[in-house]
Amino acid sequence: MSCLHLRPELLDPGPSAALRGSLPTLHQVLSQVELLAVRHLVVRILEEVPATLVQASLFGSKARGRARPDSDVDVLLVFRDLPPDREPQATHAESIAHQVAELTDVPVTVWSVALVDLESGCRTPMLVDAMADALTVWCWPEPLACIDFRAADALHCCAALLGSVAEGSVEYADARAIGNLPNATRRARDDIVRLCTALLLLRGITRPRRGEVVQECVRLGLIRTKTDPAAERTLDWVRNSFGPDGRQDDGPVAPPDVPEQALTEFVEGLIERVAEEAAALRGKLPSRGTRRGIRV
Known part of the structure; x- marks a missing residue:
């Protein structure tokens, strides 16, 4: 591994450095090399990305103290403002993270968001959970408060999920038409997860991922x-397709043991259910202005 050099103020921060994270906690969940890599990353983000950084935080399994040996070191970057598509700043930050990972042998990754993404009606469940887990590495002027997931956020995310499923229906049909069953099967599986996720979000449940989403829907009787x-x-097929640990996204997905017509009817039923519940929730909320789009 190459020798890693950091600016002195990051090793012994003074009043102007604004490096005011929970260092004892960070030391508990990160090795010394990982901590140095994260700090080096933040220095380069501050110096090289053309946007005003507000906060950099550790999130994910490392922050929760539940990391596996192969877990990434995930860093959430909150900027004061970014373009709607987050570019070119997000790609620039990812490039820096890749370079730091090569330099330090630490698998550091970044997720770039803007302050507007923290506003009610723009929050995604992953962002809410990331902020709840976050251990501040750097901030200015003060650490950001945790955010909650509200009805307006659920409706915004459900609209995006239903849009993705609508696109998936076309992709599924096209894949089957040309005999690409693996792609069709995976798309059907992922769309069922999206619809089950929407059912949970409409109830304010944000934490389950992948096969756990289906399991939670069944457990709650949804x-x-x-x-x-x-x-x-x-549903058994969806759960099992993510492997024994429920985290395997990239492996092959075997076709379900149900007729194609039954699978189609099941997905259509979920779409109708989500749309009806979203409409009912929307009717209970005061009307608000539109928000700019987000990625779900």
């Missing part, structure tokens, strides 16, 4: 399977 064997087999 999807009843006892009277619908095809639905039960479909």
Whole structure:
């Protein structure tokens, strides 16, 4: 590994350095090399990315103290303002993270957001959870407060999820038409996860991911399977497709043990259910102005 050099003020921050994170906590969850890599990353972000950084925080499994040996060191970058597509600043930050990872052998990654993404009606569940987990590495002038997930956020995310599923229906049909069953199968699986995620978000539940989303919907009785064997087999297929640990996104996805028509009807039923529940929730809220789009 190459020798890592940091500016002295990051090793012994003075009043103007604004490096006021929970250092004892960071020392508990990061090794010395990981901590130096993260600090080096923040220095370069401050110096090289053409945007005003407000806060840099550790989040994810490392911040929660539940990291596996192969877990990334995830850093959330909150900028004062970014273009709607987050570019070119997000790509620039990712490039810096890649260079730091090569230099230090620490798999550091970044996620760039803007302050507007923290406003009610723009929050994603992943961002809410990231802020809840966050251990501040650098901030100016003060650490940002945690944010909660509100009904307006749920509606905004559900609209984006339903849009993704609509695109998925076309992709699924096109893939089957040309005989690309692996792509069609994966798309169907992912769209079911998106719809189950929407059902949970409408109830303010943000934490489950991947197969856990389906399991939580069944546990809460949001999807009843006892009277619908095809639905039960479909949901078992979705859960099992993420592997024994529930985290395997990239592996092959075997086709479900249900007829194609039953799978289509199941997805269409979920779409209708999400749309109806979202409309009911929207009717309970005061009307508000539109927000700019977000990525879900």
